[in-house]
Amino acid sequence: MTDELTLLAEAGATAVVATMATDLWRSTKDSVLGLFRRGAPERGDALAARLEENAALVRAAADSEEVRRVLCGVWARELAELLRREPACRTPLARLTADIDRAFATGRGTFTLEQNNTARESGTVFAVQQGDIHTTHTTHAPDRPDRADGGTRAV
Known part of the structure; x- marks a missing residue:
């Protein structure tokens, strides 16, 4: 995998995990599931459960930033593997990451498609x-x- 795709996976993971326990979470989770269903539709339900479990960990943690740091590594690996299997996910992941960054930068709690x-x-x-x-x-x-x-x- 190229350095560029590795950086995209890391940026995507950071953006996705940052939305956990925020108003952006629901739409982010749906978008992430859409990406993963492209490459492995059969993993959808298990992946949705993992994402929700991770979001619950962030919500329940005394130090949510520490939990987010750990989860960033996990999701960076997941997204890197997705990009390796499904290169067509590159553009949608970059778009999702940019949408999340823009939503946080403008102080909006949600983004709308x-x-x-x-x-x-x-x-x-x-x-x-x-x-x-x-x-x-x-x-x-x-x-x-x-x-x-x-x-x-x-x-």
């Missing part, structure tokens, strides 16, 4: 945030008999 989608004139919109979407083209659309040319549907 906004998405506007419009379909016009028999158009179709497939939209997703913090994840992947896969579509397939069908030769017919049984649920849309008015579309003789076939259609595309989300799976």
Whole structure:
């Protein structure tokens, strides 16, 4: 793994762990789970439980900064492994890290993802945030008999 990816994993871990026990935690946790589900969807539930256990440790700790320091090392390794397995996670992790940094820098307790989608004139919109979407083209659309040319549907 390159030094750049190692630094990204460390920055991502620092940002993620910093949000534990804050108003940013819920949206951060969902984003992190989305990243890990790209590479190993079957790990989702176990990973969600680990993240919640770690956040509970931070909330309950007498010295939350010490707990965060320890957890940063753990999550830096997890994120480094994710980046090794799934290089496509690099950009979303960098974006998440930047969003968290910006939220803390502006004093906002939360960050918001906004998405506007419009379909016009028999158009179709497939939209997703913090994840992947896969579509397939069908030769017919049984649920849309008015579309003789076939259609595309989300799976």
